[in-house]
Amino acid sequence: MTSDAFFERINRQFLRELPFVVYRKPNQTLLQGFLQKTAELHTTKDFSNTGFVFSPFDSKNATILIPQEDSEQIQCETFEPEIEFSGQMKEDFIEDEDAKESHMQLVAQGKALIEASDINKIVLSRKENIAVKNSDPLLIFKRLLSKYQSAFVYCWYHPKVGLWLGATPETLVKLEGKQFSIMALAGTQKYEGSLDVSWRNKELQEQQYVTDYIVDRIKSAVDNIQVSDVQTVKAANLLHLKTKIWGTLKDTSFSLKDFLFHLHPTPAVCGLPKDKAMQFILDNETYDRKFYTGFLGELNMLASKAPRRSKRNIENRAYGSTQNSTQLYVNLRCMSLEDSHASVYVGGGITSYSDPEEEWQETVSKAMVIKSVL
């Protein structure tokens, strides 16, 4: 499909107030869309369905599904991101002193609890409301596509839920048949032109908590677990620390739902121990995160597997095969859009090393990822 036809089809869907999601995976050019045929609100409880899921931070709330069987699927391979656009840049930005004061207070409160208890880390966040000059979601989506090649970029809409857009650097889990990979991403500093930077103990420790937690949560369900070295990766105007964890699922009976909720929410978005950090977040953040720090992506899709190279297996070489594929991303660097108002969601990991002023600055830098396309 041409990109004009692709975007026109989605625009029609939006004007008819029917659910859809459009997205591009990291470092790919293919745009994909699920366009639901009815306005029904589908959810999944057991994660056995096929389609696109949108799951909130608080797993007590429902995961929304755009089912493959109730959707038209469209694709566009020829989209050329063209727009050079610099929306709200740092210079236009007037610091909101009240927001700063309350975020710093929240951080100080979290830090005090960490120092006085067995909690090691709490991820604390805030929501920023912004008036948007042009609130056409597909225009904003195109700007995100142009600016953030290495992110998972999406625009998701359901008339009964709302409109969300984002460009997230974090994969929650990729599952291809029995092979899985998971990303532990945490620690932030500004990108100043080089990946060759040094990291303080604060960031190294907060990222290590995420890796250790993931390994601990999945080790009984997997074979040959492998853990990469910690790498510095660039995400928009920021650098993060990343570890890749991969391996093979054991052949015993496997529940995708149990696997996911064993992981989610990881200490990259919640904290450690999970339940205590979650309770602090629910009691003290003064807004509802909704889908920010939840996860989203393709669920149980059939994907073609590369043909085997073995000389003996001529049949497989010729045809390859298909396998079940699930690719889920953590919903970071995102916003919800209502009429001409955007809510931008940003947070950061708090440990005993945290400085409230620096944590505020980190959320300001993270907010620029979205503000620069508005």
Ligand SMILES: C=C(O[C@H]1C=CC=C(C(=O)O)[C@@H]1O)C(=O)O
């Ligand atoms: C919670 C967010 O980022 C997470 C992912 C990478 C780095 C993070 C950090 O340095 O705190 C956070 O754990 C956010 O962007 O709102």
